[in-house]
Amino acid sequence: MPELPEIFCRAREMNESLRERVITSIEVKQPQCLNVSVEAFEAGLLGSRIDDTHQQGKWLVTDTSQGHLLINLGMGGELLLVERHALPEKWRIRFDFEDGLTLAINFWWFGNVHYVEPGGLANHTMTAKLGPNAMDVTVDEFHALLAGRRGRIKSFLLDQSKIAGIGNAYIHDILFRAGLHPLRSISTLQDQDIDLLHQSIQDEFRRSIAKGAANYELNLLGARGGFGAQDLLVGYREGKSCPVCHALIEKQKTGSTTSYICPQCQAM
DNA sequence: ATAAGTGTTGCGCA
DNA sequence: CTGCGCAACACTTA
Numbered sequence: 001m002p003e004l005p006e007i008f009c010r011a012r013e014m015n016e017s018l019r020e021r022v023i024t025s026i027e028v029k030q031p032q033c034l035n036v037s038v039e040a041f042e043a044g045l046l047g048s049r050i051d052d053t054h055q056q057g058k059w060l061v062t063d064t065s066q067g068h069l070l071i072n073l074g075m076g077g078e079l080l081l082v083e084r085h086a087l088p089e090k091w092r093i094r095f096d097f098e099d100g101l102t103l104a105i106n107f108w109w110f111g112n113v114h115y116v117e118p119g120g121l122a123n124h125t126m127t128a129k130l131g132p133n134a135m136d137v138t139v140d141e142f143h144a145l146l147a148g149r150r151g152r153i154k155s156f157l158l159d160q161s162k163i164a165g166i167g168n169a170y171i172h173d174i175l176f177r178a179g180l181h182p183l184r185s186i187s188t189l190q191d192q193d194i195d196l197l198h199q200s201i202q203d204e205f206r207r208s209i210a211k212g213a214a215n216y217e218l219n220l221l222g223a224r225g226g227f228g229a230q231d232l233l234v235g236y237r238e239g240k241s242c243p244v245c246h247a248l249i250e251k252q253k254t255g256s257t258t259s260y261i262c263p264q265c266q267a268m
Numbered sequence: 269a270t271a272a273g274t275g276t277t278g279c280g281c282a
Numbered sequence: 283c284t285g286c287g288c289a290a291c292a293c294t295t296a
Contacts, residue, residue: 032291058276075275092291108292110276151284169275256286
């Protein structure tokens, strides 16, 4: 589950390792994850020089000399920079560079690799409609985003068009740190709840980024991140005791996603 | 061995 | 606007 911390780290790694490289060949094993035909994809990116990469929600947006490469790893996957003779077993799309290195992209379920021509980002609806990056939202902006909303807090936080980058793995501890039940109605939140929730998002993501993000994902060079189960307070800890009140952590179906909560600390 | 569950997203529908 | 069910490119666990 690449969420904001993973994508943030991958963007940083791409900037460190891919800038100035020129794409000399492209192999697409899975055309379904493209937004254009294989022919158009290759015509767009062959010969292009990699420039800056930035993170936008769960998307990686790479500028090149011939347009933009946009990647969404869906529910998990890797971007591996390897020697061409040492390709990983599984990859769906591959970019070869002139110096013998290859960027191999894989994802295990639902990913996107898109090409957008120069100046066309505004027409790429999947990224154009994203809300502000969760880590970039100030506390005042966060209050404004929530003002007048009716639904439930978890649905809002997971809605990428409202605020981008939060997924169903980090959200367990984000809500726990804020003392909020996932099904809590936004309209019942007090100002201090919103302040604390904003702080929780910042804290959780910063802690993960500081450790190189999730340890179940590989970075560009194949190393695992340092943020893992030992860093979670309630997430994926069903039946264990709450670190604050020692009540037993519960796993609950909340709408179409599963939630891990402390029934004491996160009462409705 | 078979089936359910899972980190994402867009869509249609109530 | 909000919620829900569904489907789409695997893989792990019960």
